[in-house]
Amino acid sequence: MPTIRDVAKEAGVSSSTVSRYLNKNGYVSEEAKKSIHAAIELLRYRPNEMARSLATKKSQMVALLVPDITNPFFTELAKEIEEQAYQYGFTMILCNIGNEHEKEKQIIEQLQQQYIAGLFIATKQIEASYYEKLQIPMVAVDRVLSEKIPTVKTNHFLGGQIACQHLMACGVENVLCIRASSEEDVANERIAGFYSCAQTLQIEEVISAYEVEATKILVLEKLQNRTYEAIFASSDAMAIGTLKAIQQMNLRIPEDIQLIGYDGIRMTEWTTPTITTVAQQITQIGQRAVRCLWKQMQNEDILERHQLVAPILIKRNSTKGE
Amino acid sequence: MPTIRDVAKEAGVSSSTVSRYLNKNGYVSEEAKKSIHAAIELLRYRPNEMARSLATKKSQMVALLVPDITNPFFTELAKEIEEQAYQYGFTMILCNIGNEHEKEKQIIEQLQQQYIAGLFIATKQIEASYYEKLQIPMVAVDRVLSEKIPTVKTNHFLGGQIACQHLMACGVENVLCIRASSEEDVANERIAGFYSCAQTLQIEEVISAYEVEATKILVLEKLQNRTYEAIFASSDAMAIGTLKAIQQMNLRIPEDIQLIGYDGIRMTEWTTPTITTVAQQITQIGQRAVRCLWKQMQNEDILERHQLVAPILIKRNSTKGE
DNA sequence: ATGAAAGCGCTAACAT
C-alpha cells in the first residue's frame, strides 16, 4: 500500500502539501492539486486512518452502544444511524453491551483508545457523571442520561396520549396498562402521557419484564381474574406477548378485547391480527442524532439540548375505531 | 492518558522492556516485571491500540459483513460472534452492506486501512477472487464463497431432509415449496435436501423474495388456485408471510394446511400458531467461525476447510405429528 | 536481560 510519501514523490511535492490537499486545509496551488490528484489515482492511494488518528487523536469512527442487539428496536435504530453516519464519512461500530456495567466501561475505555470520534448511547447502566467526564462528543438516544448530555428521543408523553386517545376513540372505558419497571424513564413518560388523557377511563396498571414470554404469562394470569375492554402494552414486545395470552384465552381481538402496542417495530405487522401501535419514528431519530453529534464535532451550538421526535399512530387490526 | 514511556520512567526501565512485558515476548527479569506491573497499576495505563496497530500493521478488530442488519438471522449471528470474539480479546465491527457492491468494496478498503485482523463474511455480492486477494484471515459464514475460503455453515442439505421427513411423518402427500432464487446456494441446498427424501411426495416449487409481505401475496395467489396439505417455506420470514396468507384465506393451521419454516429465528415462537421450523444452531456457528478465524491468525492448520453445522427440528404448532 | 534508535503513516507548527 502506497503512503503519503509515495504520493508526494510521484507528484513532485512534499508530503505536507499532500496532507494539506487531503485535508483541504492550508494553501495548495492549482498546479500542485492536479499533480497530486494524478499521483493518487495512479498509485490508488488511500490515506491510512490509523496513522491519521494517531496523529490527530481523532478517528473516523463513531460507536453506538445498545443493551441488546437482538432487540428489533435497536437494530432498526442501528441501521438508521449507520446509514446516516456513513453519509458523513464515519464508520459505525455497534457495541452490544448486555447488562454488565463492567463490560460497558471496558468497551468505552477501548473506544477511547481508538480515539472514537463520537458516541451514541442507548444504554443506561452507568452514572451520567461517568459519561460527562468522557470528553467525547456524544448523544443519548431514546433516553435521557442527564440535563447536560444532548439527547434525541421520542416524545413518549405524547406517545402515551396518542395511545390513550385512540383507545377512547375506540369506545374503551377500562383498560389494562402493561408497563416496564418504574426505573425506566421512558416507560414512566409513556404511562404519564396515557394518564394525562384518561379522563373517566378506568386504568389498571401492571409491571412486566420486557420479554415476550414473560408478558404472556403475566397477562394470562390477569385475564383469568378479570376482563378488560382493552390493553395498552407499552412496548411491542409486550404487545406480542399480550396477543399470545389473549389468544390462548380464546378471546377475539379486537371484538372481545382491543390491543395497542408501542414502538412500531416491523413485527407488529406480521402477527395475526396485526397490532395497532404507537410508532417511534426511528429514521428521524437516527438522522437527528447523527446531525446532533456532527454539530458537536464542529463545535456548533446545539440549539435544543433535548430534541423530541413525535411518534405516530399506526392503526391496524387489533383495535376497532376508524 | 499515560504512555508507555510514562510507565517506563515510573518503573525505572526503558520503554522497550515495557513493550516486551506487555507482549510477553523477549526476556524480562522478574524484578523488572514487578516494577512494571506496579507502574501500570499506579498510572492506570492502557496501551494505545492505534499506535500498536500502526506499528504492527495488525489491529484487535474483526468485522462482520452482513447484507441486512435488520434481518433477525444476522442479528442473532452478530450477537454470537460478537460475544465469542470478545472472549478472544477482539472488538467486533458490524458492517451493514446493503445491496451495493460498491459500498462493500469501499468498506473493506476502509477496514484494511484500519488493519482489521479478520473478516466474517455473510454477504455474497463480490467475486470470490476479490476476497481471496485480500490477504486477511477470513471465514465465510452461512455461505460458501469459494473452495479456498474457510467456511462455517449449516448443513442445509440435511436441513431440507429434516423438513421433508417431518412433513412426511405428519402424513403429508403434497406440498408447496417456497424457495429463494436459485442464485442463492443455501436455498438450492435446502431444496435439494428436501427432494432427496421426498420419495412419493408431490412437490410444487415456487420462488419468492425474502420479504414477509412479498411471500404473503405470492402464497395468497397460489392458494386461490389449488390446495396443498403442507407448505415448506425455506426461510422463517417466508414462513411468516405464508402464515398470514393462509390465515387470510381462512384456512386452519395445521388442520387444513401444515407449515414448516427454516432458520429458527425467535419470531417463529411469537406467531399464532407458533411455527415448526428447522433451526440453524447459530450459537454453534458463531463459536466455530470465531475459532476458525483464530486458528488462521495463529497459522494453525485448518483441518476442515468447510465446516457443516447440523440444524435441528423445532416442533411447534403449525404441523401435526408427534 | 535491557536500552537506543529507527520507523509505522500521518499531521501540524514553523520557517521560508
Added chain:
DNA sequence: ATGTTAGCGCTTTCAT
C-alpha cells in the same frame, strides 16, 4: 504556497 521537522504511542531490530 511549500518544505522541514518533530512528533502521535508503540514495536522491533540491533547492540551491549
